[in-house]
Amino acid sequence: MKIYKNKIELKDEIEKTYKKYISEFYNIPNEIKDKKNPAIDRSPAENLAYQIGWTTLLLKWENDYKLGVEVKTPSDxxxxxxxxxxxxxxxxxYAHLPLDELINTLNKNIEDIYVMIDSMTEDELFxxxxxxxxDEATKSAIWEVYKFIHINTVAPFSTFRTKIRKWKKLEM
Known part of the structure; x- marks a missing residue:
């Protein structure tokens, strides 16, 4: 897993990988957003739904923590x-939503993750x-907060971009 020097580097990497990832969805017609291909495990709508789901959970974990609510990972x-x-x-x-709404929802989550990162100290992140x-999400490994951010943003944006590109070649 990539190690970041500071929160600026983390945010820059999220932005770079996210721009590439989300741009793959702009020319997909809404009428085929649910179309599956046996060679790909998710339709475009499911791909976005997965990303919305994990980024929403990540934001919820931190929000619940700040509110003093017991955090249940991965979810309640x-x-x-x-x-x-x-x-x-x-x-x-999420997948039933129109493609533009899915994109807008994920855009908002990414903006909120930037705010979350900015609200934390370097120590809190790294x-x-x-x-x-x-600590409770991983029983045997020690994961700093930035690793949860990375694994729910940068990592899937890179790997899922490859999947959506393959889907587009097969379906469009």
């Missing part, structure tokens, strides 16, 4: 051994044991 409804059900919930919750939710 699902445990870590139920990720398949969680992914289906993301699809049911040192271990700064958030109880981060």
């Amino acid at each position: 409804k699902f445990k870590w051994n139920e990720l398949g059900k969680l992914y289906q919930w993301f699809t049911n919750e 040192k271990p044991h700064q958030r109880k939710w981060a």
